[in-house]
Amino acid sequence: MTADVPTYLDGNAAAGALREVFAVDLTAAIGRCNGCGRTGAFAEARLYVDAPGMVARCSGCDGVLLRVVNTPTDTYLDLRGLTYLRVSSAE
Amino acid sequence: MERTALRRRLTWQVGTVTEIREETATARTLVVDVPDWPGHLAGQHLDVRLTAPDGYRASRSYSLASAWTGETIELTVEEVPDGEVSPYLVEVLKVGDPLEVRGPVGGWFVWRPEQTGPIQLIAGGSGVVPLMAILRAHAAAGSTTPAKLLYSVRRPTSVIYLSDLKEIAASEDVEVTFAYTREAPPGEPRVGRVDAGLLDAITFGPKDEPTTYVCGPTPFVEAVADLLVGAGHDPARVKTERFGPTGGPR
Numbered sequence: 001m002t003a004d005v006p007t008y009l010d011g012n013a014a015a016g017a018l019r020e021v022f023a024v025d026l027t028a029a030i031g032r033c034n035g036c037g038r039t040g041a042f043a044e045a046r047l048y049v050d051a052p053g054m055v056a057r058c059s060g061c062d063g064v065l066l067r068v069v070n071t072p073t074d075t076y077l078d079l080r081g082l083t084y085l086r087v088s089s090a091e
Numbered sequence: 092m093e094r095t096a097l098r099r100r101l102t103w104q105v106g107t108v109t110e111i112r113e114e115t116a117t118a119r120t121l122v123v124d125v126p127d128w129p130g131h132l133a134g135q136h137l138d139v140r141l142t143a144p145d146g147y148r149a150s151r152s153y154s155l156a157s158a159w160t161g162e163t164i165e166l167t168v169e170e171v172p173d174g175e176v177s178p179y180l181v182e183v184l185k186v187g188d189p190l191e192v193r194g195p196v197g198g199w200f201v202w203r204p205e206q207t208g209p210i211q212l213i214a215g216g217s218g219v220v221p222l223m224a225i226l227r228a229h230a231a232a233g234s235t236t237p238a239k240l241l242y243s244v245r246r247p248t249s250v251i252y253l254s255d256l257k258e259i260a261a262s263e264d265v266e267v268t269f270a271y272t273r274e275a276p277p278g279e280p281r282v283g284r285v286d287a288g289l290l291d292a293i294t295f296g297p298k299d300e301p302t303t304y305v306c307g308p309t310p311f312v313e314a315v316a317d318l319l320v321g322a323g324h325d326p327a328r329v330k331t332e333r334f335g336p337t338g339g340p341r
Contacts, residue, residue: 006309010333013152015196016138019101028198043199044331 008046014054017068021075024087032083035063042066042085103140103193108186109163114251118169118217119181120156123190130159133228134201134221134304134332137166137194141176151176154221154306154332155195158228167251169217200304200332204232208302211295212240213285213315215307216249221332222306223252226259239266241294243285243311246274268293285311287318297323302330309333 015027027043038060045056045065053069058081067078079085106125113119131137133155140150157165170181184190202210202225210229212222219242229238244250250269260267270289275282281289295301303324305315312333320326 006313008309008333010331012136012197012200012332013334015136015198016101016150016152016193019196020193021100023100025196025198027196041199043197 007050008048008057010047011041011043011045011056013047013049014042014056014066014068017054017070017075020070021068021077026085026087028088030086031065033058033061033063033065034081034083036061037083101193101196103191105189105191106164108184108188108190111184111186114167115169115249117181118167118251120165120167121180121184121190122163122165123192124163125192128164129195130161131155131164131195132198132201132203133158133224135195135197135224136221137164137192137196139166139176139180140191140193141179142191149175150193152196155224156220156227158224158231160231167217167220167223169251200306200330202228202302202304204228204234206236206302208236209295209299210236210238211301211303212238213294213303213305213307214240214242215285215305215311215315216244217251218305218307218311218332218334219251220306222304223255225304226265227255229265230259230262235264237264237266237295239268239294241268241270241285241289243270243272243307245272247271247276266293285315285318287322290315290318290322297325300325300328302328304330304332306332307334 011027018026029042030039031042032039046059048055056066058065063081065081069076104127106123108121109124110122111119136152136154138150138152142148153166156167168177168180171177214222256267259265270285271282272284305312312331316329316331319329
């Protein structure tokens with residue numbers, strides 16, 4: 001890993017893994033960071049995929065928002081960095 | 092899109108490659124017939140999974156390149172040197188082969204025909220793929236919403252969808268501009284990255300209240316999004332999608 005080229009993607013890239021668990025799309029949901037209070041679309045979070053699993057971090061304070069780890073039999077979800085997720089009921 | 096399609100959990104399904112189109116020396120479009128595909132919105136993507144004979148699996152996320160017409164789907168893959176998935180898709184996969192996919196996914200970086208306001212699309216390299224889907228959906232819907240594409244590429248031979256873009260740019264509602272970063276065609280004096288001056292000269296300004304879609308490698312997207320917000324665009328109307336050197340998540 002080098003410091004000059006960002007290694008992260010964004011929340012859009014977590015859409016497939018999240019849709020295996022949730023019946024609605026969470027990337028368009030508005031989330032609030034439990035660390036700094038910033039709110040924004042989950043799609044705009046920074047997503048690191050080089051870890052075992054995926055780690056989404058706040059684009060404001062870099063705090064961990066969400067972690068997803070798939071094993072052959074289960075999916076682990078850690079949502080502790082999100083105060084809430086607001087999902088549109090429109091669709 | 093049908094409601095039932097959105098509400099169920101997603102699973103992997105197997106499609107069949109029905110056509111392959113060479114786009115550039117390193118990118119090609121795969122046309123895939125997926126029997127249970129529920130339809131998709133322009134800008135959405137899908138995951139592709141490869142399984143080795145020993146059971147090892149690798150998956151990557153790719154943007155859908157086509158507007159949904161009720162038949163096949165299209166994805167355009169740019170080969171990432173030393174990549175785990177893209178070299179197989181670009182060099183090995185052939186018509187008639189099965190391809191395991193999961194999608195469509197993503198509800199943020201999308202354009203809906205009923206959406207109001209001008210559309211500003213800004214692509215870096217193969218980041219043009221989901222933006223092409225938006226232009227194709229715009230044309231398919233007969234939309235008269237003004238749309239502009241600014242497409243940053245290294246050189247003329249790197250341009251994906253050149254003939255389709257020329258056709259689409261003939262519409263009076265759509266404007267296509269190329270920005271060459273390494274080598275420009277004869278008669279094109281500007282060579283360089285997208286900067287504040289170029290954005291100011293050829294993209295919709297904040298007063299036009301466009302919805303802006305920026306897609307490309309992470310450094311490109313960050314730089315362009317910062318310039319747009321610095322020029323006074325509402326950050327909530329600047330939608331971004333980044334891809335990395337690995338071409339997507341594992």
